Amino acid sequence: MAEEIPENFVDCRSANTETVPETTFVVSRREFANMEDTEKMFTAKYIPEIAKLFRKAGENKGGRLNNKEFCEVMKEIYGSVDEKALTALHMMVDTNCKNTISLGELMDFQLKKNQLSESLNIKEKLFPQGMKIIPSNHHRSIIGMVFRPFKGPTNREYDSEENVRIYQKGQYISVSSDGLLTFWTDVFDKQLSILLSKQESTGLYSEVKKMHVNDMVYIKELKQVAICTTERELTFYHCSEDIEQFAISYFLIVETNIVSAMNYCSTGTKGMFSYGDMKGFLYVFVSNNIQTNGLFCQQAYEKIALKKYSTVYVSALLKNPSKDFICVKVSIFKEECSLIRYFPSLDLFAVCGCSSKAMVLSDFSKTRGRITPNRVFTVAGNQEVFTCVEYSPLVGQLVTGGVDGLLRVWFPHKNISCEEVLKGHARPITHILYNQNESVFLSLSDDMNVRVWSEHSWLCVQSFQAHGMEHTRISSVCYNIYNNELVLANTDIGKCLGRGTDVFKNTITSHDKPLCSALYHSTFEQVVSVCQNGVVSVWDILTGRIVMQFNVTPEQRVGITAMSFDEAKRRLITVSDDGKVRLWNFNNATELAALPVTVPKEVTAIVCVKNRIFVSSRKSNIIYDLDIEKNDHRFLTHNYLKDIISMDASGTLLITASSNGNIVAWNADTGEDLYWCNGRISPQTQMAARTDHRQSIAKCRDKHRILQCKQPVALTDIKAWVKKIPLIICLKTREENMNIATLLTFAGGYINAWSVNSKGGIIAKFRAVPERQKGSIITTVSTDASESILLTGDNTGRICLWNIKEFGFKKQEDTGPFVDIDGWHVSLCPPPLLQSWQAHHSWVVSVTCDPSCKSIITAGLDCTVQLWTKEGYCIGRFGRDEWEATQACPERTAVQEEVEKPHTAEGKTIESPLSSPSPPPIPVPDFSDLYKTIDKMCLPTGDALLAELGKMQRRLPKWIKEMKDAIEVLDRPDLVIEDIDTQTLYKDLL
Template sequence: MPQYNKLIIATGDREIQFYELSSLEPYCQLSALETVPLTLDYCSTGTDECMILYGDAQGCVTIILMTSVWDMLRLWKKLPMVENVPSIGIDSAILSPNVTYIRWKVHGDWVTQVKYCESMRAIVSTSNHEPSALVIGCTLPTTNIEQTLREVREFCREGKTRKVQAGLGNPQLRAAGDQTVFPVHKGVKTFDLCKKHNLLITGGMDRLIRMWNPYVPGKPIGFLIGHCAPIFYLSISSEGSRIFSVSMDNIIKIWDIPDQSCLFTAHPKASLIRGEVSACLYSPSIKGLYVATDSMALLAVRTRTQAQGDLIVSHKEPVLCCGYSEAFRQVVSCSEASVVKVWDFDTGSQVFEFGGAHGVSAITCLTFDPKGRRLVTGGRDGCLKVWNFNNGQCLKIFRKEDGSAEVCDCTYLKASRSTYVISVGWNRRIDIYFDSPEDPHHIQSPQSSWQDDLNSGHKEDILCVAQCPPSLLASGSYDGEIIVWNLVSGHLQCRFLTPLPTDCTHSEDVDRSASGLVFLRTRALNIDFISAACLVSSGAQGSVNFWNVRNGGKFLASFKASRLKYQITKLAVTKEENFLYAADRAGFIYVYDIKMYALRPEQEAPRMANYWRAHISTVTSLQVVEEDCVLLTSSIDCTVRLWTFHGEFIGTFGQAENWSIHTPSSWKHPTIPYEILIDPLSMPAHSILEEGTSASDIINLEQAEEAREDANNAKSDSSSKLRFPAPHISDKDIEEEIRSLRYSTKQGKRLRHEIFKKANKPPSHGGPKAYHTLKCFDIDDTSTACKKPDLSLVATDPFLSGFAAEGSTESQ
């Protein structure tokens, strides 16, 4: 249940349990089901509405429809505990008007798979029972007047109790018109359905993969033959027109849909798959197949690199972090596939690359030591590694002994003559590692956690961390909580909770995670700014919040930084802290003048100095290189780019042409990346699409402007000796146009070609229209006969004749 951050598990005790997805802690459970769920599925059917369905050993498909899901789950959370989990029986749950319980008798044997197909608004279920091997049926029964009247009579005769027992008693049978039955030899164990290809595939004990038209149950449209054991799992990849199949002997095959042929076969010994297969899942996002046996295996699909045309990428995978080393004037970027690339900052060319930095785990964050000579990377394996990034040598490993939790952010801390590495992540603790070149141990554990961190620390995953030497450290978590720590004593100095927007109605649906933090160090260390904001954090719905961290902390100001209300992912400030750079999930970068902002509680937003779109997806890194007045960005769109402070595009690291950072003529400016140019979000919006402007207002405004121009033209014509406007545009016209655009209150209203309206406007003579003075001429009737072509040159082919004639002319 991604909308509600819940995980659903069906148990052998006839229970459906709900867990918190972030912490995997039990939330509540639905107990006393009539049968044991063998296969489970979930689908969101609307705003705060969902469907839970499962199949059982009796061949029945049970459907639980829920509305006002947030309120229902919170209500169930407060019920009495059963084995330390709030529990409610199914007989009590269906008494609520927000819960609808339906149980269909569909198959003659137990249900092997069930799935709700949203495109068809139907439920597909399978069984090993041949006559009812696969059934596509309705969720709710169609209206039957006779049946409805019969139920009303029974309800009036036997009362409300009889109505409830009917829902939990014998299952219902669908009418013949409410379902489509596919009979299959030896039944069906697994299936998949693709709306794009209008294709249904089934597999079972007979080792054949059948391809069906989902609307024609009579006969398959094709067979895929090649497995030597019963089919266990099937999945259709609509992007590449591929079918993935797994059999009980752990053989994996990839099939081509148009050709109906096998493209690839993976044997279990080559793939290191041992044991009996218990579950499989194909992930389109990473193009990989998960196989669960005695261990979990991920088989990634590697394809040949295809020509990308005008698209330029820095990595083949999403870039999760990047940084700039001032000592070497190099940029280091890390990707989802644990690949580290080193780039020349001055030219954009690649210097070095090494892979497998954290095994198969993604690299999520990086930082440099205070001298900028060593690289520290953090990964999803829970480790921190120190590198010599010029030769790929791992110098040191930092990790905890009690398991691995993803590292989300890290930073270097220099205290006196000692250096430390601070990391935060999913373990919800501030981990501090002592970094000393003289320490002979290759693998090191963190120091003991602060007592305040253990007792009053974060309750959710920590996403980011920022420091302000010599004594301040701030950390932000998934639930929007921000804690400021004293680095010297380890005590909690103050804590905040990200405020909700004033126009927010459903607080549960708002993402208030603090994914970006930055200190305004000049204000934090200057006694003259004791009451000013010195900490900036990202907030909900694209907002940015300003905090004062002294005297217990105080919220001072907030404004919407993202014009489209996308979550702000990264923040950065210039050295003088006059300008704030904010990047959002849509790839936009916004520049705000904050020199005098939040010195006291503010209501108005600061002035937006500039904004542009740097990427087509989430920005994962944003760093200001003050020495060269440029901005370094990376994104999950696989690119690392360089921009000037004013938004001029310098280039993408990895492009064919090198740039010179001090030669503007070598930059890509004024062009922009091609994928940004064609992306729909980059298109300018017309004022008629914006709120507060109607179509009639636009039409009336245009008509008023045209009438005013006509009046001005008539006035000038009456006093001028010229009957036609000047054939050229004067310098004065251009200056006036530039001045009007500069001081226009509504940018984008006037187009650049408007200065040519006067020159292109037809003359007004004050007399009859031009077409009234046109002369009429008689049309002569000419002969339709045409001259016969000369075919004497090349046989009788006029095309060859003409071609030969051209050739002879060229030769001459």
């Protein structure tokens, strides 16, 4: 295969400074777990003493200390310090594997680590996820959108176990400027639209059906929607949950001018409806008991000839006030009112004009029933700084947005000058929203930039763009505060679900893109994962927290990123879509080197042997043999290899596997091919020609050409590729013997155990996925440190743990079953299946474990990295959950299978094709928590009984969901759980 090899270039390791920075360094509790005061490990107080002891201990070594000397220095300063943690720290700093570190390197490492870790706390962001764009059937801009909850807005339910709010179900209602009213589900998956102009003739002044809507408000107590148009009338529609009953209720006739803005606010009993018109007048209508008496006085309604609906005139309401109703009119501006806000805690109306040059605060007098516009806010030069306004009762300050892109903070009683000016937006601010639950303000500007501001510090804590909505300005905003859900609208709708609810927590993934790989580092007790957009995340396995994150793709490409540790597990090796091989200090995101060779993009394996990196790819039969230290780069090729799909090493033995089924074993030191095998051709290993296939890259630059992939690998291509993978894994702890399997190969759903020896061959084989799961294939494998447990993951998201301690050994006492292949006996006895559970919704890309196999780490194409016990209990999802190191009883969320030995035919030899083991019996879901709770119900009395009943009522929906999920996973259509009314069930239990 002709390939073009690029020229070498000099190793570009970054030099570490030898100077001590004048700053304060903090070491995490994980690094110094036994210290009483971990926050003072690297404060300025201790730096001089550390520097003195460093110089003294390393005076004959250029100030550099090995691990033993470093531990002695730190113990002399701090006394009792965990030596294992110090060793881990020494390894983190010594990324170049020099086995010694200097004081400058130590301080430089700690400084970079602290700077990078400041931006890692994903949970601090109010909206960690991006904007989801929902196409709508609106052809004109949406000028109004409201959320209507199915339960009362004060009915806040909490999941006591998850410590989050229960997502409040409801309905969104939107209206566009041409009068198209649309009802949406809370997830925007269904919609029902009504064209208002097709409703029965609308009002006294309406002569045509064509409409232009200016604003919309929702009156929750009456379940009414109020619509104002360019006609001199307001239309009130009955708008209950039953869409079939949607109809016009009545009209409010505005004789004087056109309504430009509306507002509605209520206390549950008293309702306050207000609107502003084109001439700057503000109208306020107060109903002291809105649920009983309605919004307007019933005696004021009139019946007009040729009109089906009742009408009420604004002039009639103003002339005839009563004790239950207050109607007020006041002049605010000499221009159009563009915004009205009522702040109950101040009993003030804030009104902005269309010129944005002034804002008026108007007092509402409860005793006199009138409004006084007594405070006018302006700035020097009549600047346009009042486009929108909000108020924080907690700090007692107003926040306004302006055309200049600045937010200004005011005291309501002080209108001469603002207290704070908040910079960040580059375009005019169109909306300001307040969330008292999170103590934040949200601001939106014309350039689709959303910023989140802390009301305590007035600092911007998050900024993000409404990507996908750039075609026209945002015309309407709805902030569902209880669910912390931000909805933006123009002709389309953008939805962004924030943190705080159970639904949000379930949507949190470890990465934004599907995973490529995940590794476990036993010394640091960390998981390193990488996704298809090249983001590497480092997670603490003891807490679930992220400790480092960085990008290894310089141009933000989306594609496959392969990664591996070097042989000493001190550096991370990555190959991304640009084909560059890079070495990283994954503890502080420092790029240590970029090797001067460009490899094909679709890298399938990275293996390190004695400071040499072997890299293989899917569309090439070249194995790149790269030198980390001396830039002596070579490559290996073999005619038996169509490509290299999988690769592993044991000592100096390098094993490569191709999609054509051929497996070639090499001597990694000499480059000689030793053996080759192919189970479809022969069950025995074959001797190779003992030829040195290794060539210098520099000498063969003109003779060979690299086949590059023009485009990144799509998700569908990954699946098609993996289906052809003959995965391999070397059993490195086993003795090389013709009767002992030292290589496992995985093709489709089968596992073959090979003795890689001149007289070796297949010793045993078995089907590792149930035959009933058609199309299931093994996609990833690994073993524990002792290689007694084999871990497999498949394309259905399932994880299996096999006991291979006695598997792959040819013994005289073996009684079968066997299969005879060309006179070669192959055992068909599978190893015991220890455990099996559903870990992901789809493809598993990595499965690994800690040395003792007590903790299992899995990564999938569903963008999640998860931690499990070996029994299949889910400890948590990285990036979503946090847990304690001492957590002993994790929640059982895995659907487990009872293990049973597969049924096999009797006899020693089977001449027929392989028979698959029968599937394990379907287990009965474990609902021991439900049984324990019912038992506890018989014990307590009085208040304790009521408390237990309350807990049980909250947990019933969760138990029922678990039962349904279990039956669905088991694929048993004969088992059906009908929809259960939890309230009825709860009453029956009482």
